[in-house]
Amino acid sequence: MTENWLGRTLELEIGPVAHGGHCVSRVDGRVVFVRHGLPGERVRAEVTEDKGGAFCRADAVEVLTGSEHRVEPPCPLAAPGGCGGCDWQHADPAYQRSLKAAVVAEQLQRLAGISREVVVEALDDHGPLGWRSRVRLVAGRDGRAGLRAHHSHRVVPLDDCPIAVKGSLDSVLAKRWRPGSEIEVTSDGDGHQHVREVSTVHGRNKSRQLSGGDAVQHAADRDWRFDAHGFWQVHPAAADTFAQVVAEWAEAPRGGVAWDLYAGVGLFASVLAEQVGPEGRVLAVESGRRAVADGERNLADLPQVSWRAGRVEHVVADAPRPVDVVVLDPPRKGAGREVVDAIVAGSPDRIIYVACDPAALARDVATFASHGYSLSDLRAFDAFPMTHHVECIALLQ
CATH class of the missing domain: 3.40.50.150 (Vaccinia Virus protein VP39)
Structure with missing residues (x-):
């Protein structure tokens, strides 16, 4: 029977990136999927999930030997125990793209037998922050809106979200909501915010459009108008x-x-x-x-x-x-x-x-x-x- 490693701290060297926002390491014959680390780093990692068998999951809680591509995350919640929305804030943007390219190439090789060099292109020169035009938040027990922790139902309350369109969440994060309700926020191509609350009342989902409704977007030489939450x-x-x-x-x-x-x-x-x-x-x-x-x-x-x-x-x-x-x-x-x-x-x-x-x-x-x-x-x-x-x-x- 495999010993349960939940909560155990491991000192390990991080191996290659894997699909899903983590890297692979091996300890005593077991695979450890490590978040918050980068390939080639030596870290102390705390096991966060162990269901037995050949693998477990862990967070890098201390970096002993860091990668040259490591940077300070712009959001303090992009850390072990924090928000589960971002995987690579601790890597510089160019290196993030190289990690993703490696994942695409590995999946094509392993699942389709295709060997191909892959380059992940930046979409524009806007940078890695302020791009997310649609965010689904959830209200915690205290009514504050936030995002869930990685692989968890626990709500991490937000004061801000650096990857969201700037200012799009200000009014939502300032309010208190019905605990457990979901708040969908869309920022459209004209800079308008559309907010919908979805809550469960007597076992049935009930939605309220609080602002906006139809979004306007611009692409392919056309103006588009449609349900903001579609x-x-x-x-x-x-x-x-x-x-x-x-x-x-x-x-x-x-x-x-x-x-x-x-x-x-x-x-x-x-x-x-x-x-x-x-x-x-x-x-x-x-x-x-x-x-x-x-x-x-x-x-x-x-x-x-x-x-x-x-x-x-x-x-x-x-x-x-x-x-x-x-x-x-x-x-x-x-x-x-x-x-x-x-x-x-x-x-x-x-x-x-x-x-x-x-x-x-x-x-x-x-x-x-x-x-x-x-x-x-x-x-x-x-x-x-x-x-x-x-x-x-x-x-x-």
């Missing part, structure tokens, strides 16, 4: 950058057929529609009915775009085909085999896959490969600075 890229520069990559890679022929899957409010559908022209067809598929309604309203000037609400694998079964190009932006878990099979049944020449999780991307790339599609290009973006998250766009042909 899906839109969190980094202010992300939507326009990703739309430009899709426009460059799609090469949808005039009069052709394209699919935009997991379409949201139609950002990529608008790009594809411009390429296929009035005589072409774009199918936009989205499971959220409010998003479909918003998409239809925003793209009313593009009659070549038709909308379907439903699960992707069900809708595309009778979609117009053959299809020239498919764009998909699935949720974090990825598309999965059923969706991949449905896509390749349409025999697209090009598939553009927008992914917020490198492991899910690698698994799906492997599934596409089993159908004869190879990864011909890849770009990765630091769309979530200070966290372990990274956005990738892959071109499959």
Whole structure:
């Protein structure tokens, strides 16, 4: 039986970065996933989780030999026992991107058998702070709004959040809320704040829109208006950058057929529609009915775009085909085999896959490969600075 190490302090040398915002070390034959450390450092780490078996989790509580890339975190809560929102505040921004690049490359190699050098690009010169335009807070027992600690339900109250859009949380953090309620804050492209409170009353969720409602964003040479708490890229520069990559890679022929899957409010559908022209067809598929309604309203000037609400694998079964190009932006878990099979049944020449999780991307790339599609290009973006998250766009042909 494996001895339980919970609470034990280990002196260890930190190894390579791993997917999930931690690095790997090994002690007495066990893997230790260490947060708040960097590769090559020697630290004292306190075990925070041990469920038995081959691995446990720990926080680096004292740095004995530090990395040249270590910096002072701009937020005092980005530390052991603090907020779980940021993973890499203790690393300089360029090194954060190199860590993320290593993770993407490792996932592609391990899960898809692809050896590829990866570079993670900064989205703009704005820097790693003040970018997060959407934040979901939770009220603690004292009514103060905060974020949860890593792998915990414990609420860490906030006085500020350096990665949030400057000033966007001021009024929310100054109030007291119903304990346990969630407060969703969105800062839109015109600088307006939209605040919604979601609380549980007698076992049922109840939401109140306290300010705003419809957000305004600007991307792909269009103005967008939609539910402020629906899906839109969190980094202010992300939507326009990703739309430009899709426009460059799609090469949808005039009069052709394209699919935009997991379409949201139609950002990529608008790009594809411009390429296929009035005589072409774009199918936009989205499971959220409010998003479909918003998409239809925003793209009313593009009659070549038709909308379907439903699960992707069900809708595309009778979609117009053959299809020239498919764009998909699935949720974090990825598309999965059923969706991949449905896509390749349409025999697209090009598939553009927008992914917020490198492991899910690698698994799906492997599934596409089993159908004869190879990864011909890849770009990765630091769309979530200070966290372990990274956005990738892959071109499959």
